[in-house]
Amino acid sequence: MTYVVTDKCIRCKFMDCVAVCPVDCFYEGENMLVINPDECIDCGVCEPECPAAAIVADTDPTAARWLELNDRLSRVWPNIAEKKEPPEDAEAWMDVDGKFETAFSEAPGGA
Template structure:
């Protein structure tokens, strides 16, 4: 079992989860983070740290659509091991629904 990041992270990207992850299994896209499933040790410390409630156990039925996306983009995006500042407008996006269709970017984070 592992944890996955859902669409609630899109345009929020608070990164509190990155600060507590003991194995650095987060990968950073332009406007979202993902978890590499084969690196996640299922410790669960990241889940309560996310202000946007964007992290779920992969056993949660609501997480099912995000399992493949996390694996796919973790293979493409750079690893992130230290917390960065969230986007300036992160709070405005926190409770927006349907962000994947309207705001997801497949681009990796800029170095």
């Protein structure tokens, strides 16, 4: 089992999860994070730390779509091991629906 980041992270990118991850399995895109499923040790400490509730176990019914995305993008985005400041408008994006279709970017982060 692993954990995955869902579309709720898009444009929020709070990174509280990064601060608690013991194995540094998070990868940074321009406007969201993903988890490398091969590196995640299923400890679960990241899930309750996410203010946007964007992290779910891969056994969650909503996880299947996000498992492939997390796996694929964690292989091309840079690893992130330290928490950074979230975007200035992160809180405004927390409850927005349809973010994947309207705001997702495959560009890597780390700037």
